Structures are given as structure tokens and as C-alpha cells.
Amino acid sequence: MPKQSAASAAGLPVVKVSPRGATRLKDGHVWVYRSDVAANAVPPGALVSVADERGKVLGTALYSNSSQIAIRMISRDVVPDLSSLLRERIQAAIAYRERVVRDTDAYRLVFSEADFLPGLIVDRYNDLLSLQVLTQAMDAEPVRQTIVSELNERLQPAAIAERVDPRVRELEQLPPRSSGLIHGEKNSTVFSMNGVKFQYDALQGQKTGAFLDQRENYAAAAQYARGEALDVFCYQGGFALHLAPRCSAVTGVDSSRPALEMAEQNAALNGREIEWIEGNAFDLLKDYATSGRQYDTIVLDPPAFAKGKRNLETALRGYKELNLRALKMLRPGGVLVTCSCSYHVSLADFLAMLASAANDAHRTLRVLEVRGQARDHPIMLNVPETGYLKAAIVNVNN
Numbered sequence: 001m002p003k004q005s006a007a008s009a010a011g012l013p014v015v016k017v018s019p020r021g022a023t024r025l026k027d028g029h030v031w032v033y034r035s036d037v038a039a040n041a042v043p044p045g046a047l048v049s050v051a052d053e054r055g056k057v058l059g060t061a062l063y064s065n066s067s068q069i070a071i072r073m074i075s076r077d078v079v080p081d082l083s084s085l086l087r088e089r090i091q092a093a094i095a096y097r098e099r100v101v102r103d104t105d106a107y108r109l110v111f112s113e114a115d116f117l118p119g120l121i122v123d124r125y126n127d128l129l130s131l132q133v134l135t136q137a138m139d140a141e142p143v144r145q146t147i148v149s150e151l152n153e154r155l156q157p158a159a160i161a162e163r164v165d166p167r168v169r170e171l172e173q174l175p176p177r178s179s180g181l182i183h184g185e186k187n188s189t190v191f192s193m194n195g196v197k198f199q200y201d202a203l204q205g206q207k208t209g210a211f212l213d214q215r216e217n218y219a220a221a222a223q224y225a226r227g228e229a230l231d232v233f234c235y236q237g238g239f240a241l242h243l244a245p246r247c248s249a250v251t252g253v254d255s256s257r258p259a260l261e262m263a264e265q266n267a268a269l270n271g272r273e274i275e276w277i278e279g280n281a282f283d284l285l286k287d288y289a290t291s292g293r294q295y296d297t298i299v300l301d302p303p304a305f306a307k308g309k310r311n312l313e314t315a316l317r318g319y320k321e322l323n324l325r326a327l328k329m330l331r332p333g334g335v336l337v338t339c340s341c342s343y344h345v346s347l348a349d350f351l352a353m354l355a356s357a358a359n360d361a362h363r364t365l366r367v368l369e370v371r372g373q374a375r376d377h378p379i380m381l382n383v384p385e386t387g388y389l390k391a392a393i394v395n396v397n398n
């Protein structure tokens with residue numbers, strides 16, 4: 001039987017993609033860029049049927065008329081009812097976390113493309129949920145209602161907060177919207193991971209509140225930590241608090257005062273004494289290195305330096321400077337935990353940067369572990385953009 005045409009199959013608008021776009025989809029990717037999509041008059045955020053140039057249906061997608069990513073596939077099949085598909089996908093995302101997440105009541109519940117829900121992020125912090133909408137399609141009112149109703153039915157959270165990224169809304173040409181509670185009234189809670197407690201405020205902090213992608217790396221880093229430790233770019237103390245039980249002294253450094261205030265609350269919550277220093281990490285490491293300070297454990301977890309392919313070289317120079325200084329400050333036998341969350345810096349680039357920093361610092365490194373993001377942030381093998389976090393734990397031999 002010939003394959004049905006998209007229009008007759010689901011009554012959806014059809015978007016034709018170029019041979020390059022079609023090949024991308026056949027290779028298992030889920031995005032098609034605007035340059036590979038034929039001009040059309042599809043409304044923003046529509047559910048569309050995707051076809052190749054000859055009209056063969058390749059699946060169903062969410063359409064954006066402003067993003068460079070025009071097509072985000074949501075299914076390889078015809079989707080008769082978006083609402084039931086969204087509900088099924090949310091249930092599957094919850095079930096996946098039940099299988100792969102341990103020792104925490106805080107984790108990413110829905111990770112966009114990696115949960116076949118492109119443009120939707122949901123994080124759980126104990127009894128609170130934090131939601132981010134990143135595309136026109138996910139912003140549509142009926143879609144929002146379905147998502148919120150399914151999350152409420154399955155998880156009965158005390159509240160759901162929406163965290164708005166104004167830059168994303170601008171790129172997607174969506175009207176401005178403010179962050180706030182979209183269900184319930186509770187906006188703060190305490191969550192725990194690996195036995196460490198954290199204060200959570202749904203309406204403050206960066207991203208959706210905490211860096212959950214580092215959760216498994218915190219536990220790994222703690223295994224090797226000892227002596228005097230320095231957590232650089234400590235934010236609310238994620239690494240520092242995990243290192244504290246193993247170390248004689250821990251210092252955390254960050255440029256954000258609100259982050260450090262939260263870090264101090266977290267330390268108190270866990271009965272730990274940690275020194276927090278507000279400052280620019282580059283300047284501080286330079287001063288410390290010059291004045292001959294020494295540590296046994298150093299963590300480097302900077303923000304993404306490479307925002308695009310274009311500034312990769314500059315980003316790698318930034319990473320190298322930090323790693324070089326940290327390596328010079330480590331005592332023999334010391335441990336460096338070094339991270340990059342820039343997607344554009346590949347693991348190979350990152351390790352090459354570290355090797356070059358080690359050479360310049362005249363240190364010999366042995367790799368203890370090369371790690372990535374926690375398992376609740378799944379990486380789609382055919383969608384490399386879903387993998388971004390790299391963490392190397394190395395021993396400084398001499």
C-alpha cells in the first residue's frame with residue numbers, strides 16, 4: 001500500500017525539507033535548519049507533517065517560524081493527538097528516571113529532545129517542580145495545560161514554578177513573560193542528593209535553580225578529595241559541600257554574592273564550615289598562584305566559555321589559563337576536578353587543552369575518571385547537541 005500523504009494522514013500542514021534535511025533525519029537527528037526547509041506559510045508553533053522533496057512522509061514535528069531550528073521532530077509516525085502523545089512522553093520520562101536515578105530527590109525529569117519532548121525542561125526539587133519552555137510549540141496554551149495537568153496527576157507536586165529565559169523567548173519571537181509559580185503556592189524547599197542537603201528557592205538562582213547535571217560528578221569527586229580543597233566557580237556550593245566531609249578545609253569561590261549566600265545557608269544546613277570568597281576566579285587564582293598557595297584538591301567548574309563555534313579558540317585559552325593556574329597550585333599527589341559545560345568544546349578538545357596545560361605547568365597527570373552529565377540528562381547518540389558536560393578527574397603525580 002502506498003504511504004499516506006501527510007495532509008490526509010493527520011490533517012496537518014506539510015513542511016517539505018531539502019535532501020540534506022531529509023538525510024539528517026534519516027541519520028537519526030531530530031532537527032532541520034531553516035535553510036533546509038522549503039518556504040511555507042505554517043503558523044508559529046504548529047504541529048506539522050514533515051515530508052521529503054518527493055512528498056514521502058518522514059514523521060511529525062514541532063515547527064518554529066523564527067528559530068534557526070525550524071523543525072524539531074516529535075515522532076517518526078503520524079501523531080493523531082498531540083495531547084495524548086505529550087502525556088505518554090511525560091510518563092515515559094518519569095519511568096526512565098525511576099530506573100536510572102539514585103540517592104536523590106532532585107533530578108531532571110524531562111530533558112527536551114532527549115525525552116522526545118523538544119523544547120521542554122522539567123526539573124524536580126523534592127516536592128517542587130521547575131519548568132522551562134524553550135519553543136513556540138511548547139509555549140502554546142493547550143500544550144502548557146496538558147503538561148501541567150499530566151505533571152500534577154503523576155507527581156502531585158506542592159507547586160510548579162516556571163523559569164523564563166527572556167533571551168530564548170526573544171529568539172522564538174514569543175511575548176515576554178515573567179518567571180513565577182504556575183501551580184500551587186510553595187516556593188521553597190530542601191532537597192538532597194548523595195546525602196547532602198540543599199536549600200531551594202523556586203524563584204531565585206541561575207538556570208532552573210541548581211546544577212543537577214553535576215550530581216554524579218559531585219559523588220565521584222568526593223571519592224578522591226582530601227586535604228585542603230578549593231572549589232572554583234562554586235555557585236551554591238555543590239562540589240564544596242560534597243568535598244567537606246573528606247577534607248580538612250574547603251574554600252569556595254564565586255563572583256555571585258546571592259549564590260554564596262545560598263552556599264552559606266547550605267553549609268549551615270549540613271553542619272559544615274566552609275570559607276566562601278566573593279571574587280573573580282581568574283584574578284583570584286592569579287593572586288593565589290603568585291603568593292604560592294597550595295591545595296590538595298581543586299575543582300574548576302566555570303560557566304560555558306564557548307557560546308558558539310566562532311569563539312572556540314578564545315574559550316580554550318580561557319580554560320587553559322584556569323587549568324594551568326590550578327595545576328601549579330596543587331601539591332604532589334593532589335587531585336584536579338576540571339569541567340566544561342560548553343557543547344562546542346569537544347571532549348577531545350578539552351583533554352588536549354588539559355594535556356597542554358599540564359605540559360606548561362610541568363606536571364604529570366594521571367586520569368582517574370573522565371565523566372559527563374548525570375544520567376537524568378540523557379545523551380542521544382544521534383543528537384550530539386544533547387551531550388555537553390565534560391568532567392575530568394586527574395591525579396597530579398608530581
Ligand code: SAH
Nearest residue numbers: 211233234235238254255256280281301303
Ligand atoms: N560548580 C557549581 C556550578 C557553577 S556554574 C555547581 O556545581 O553548582 C558557574 C558559576 O560561575 C556561577 O555560579 C557564576 O556565578 C560563576 N562565575 C561566572 N564567572 C565568574 C568569574 N569570572 N569568577 C568567579 N565566578 C564566576
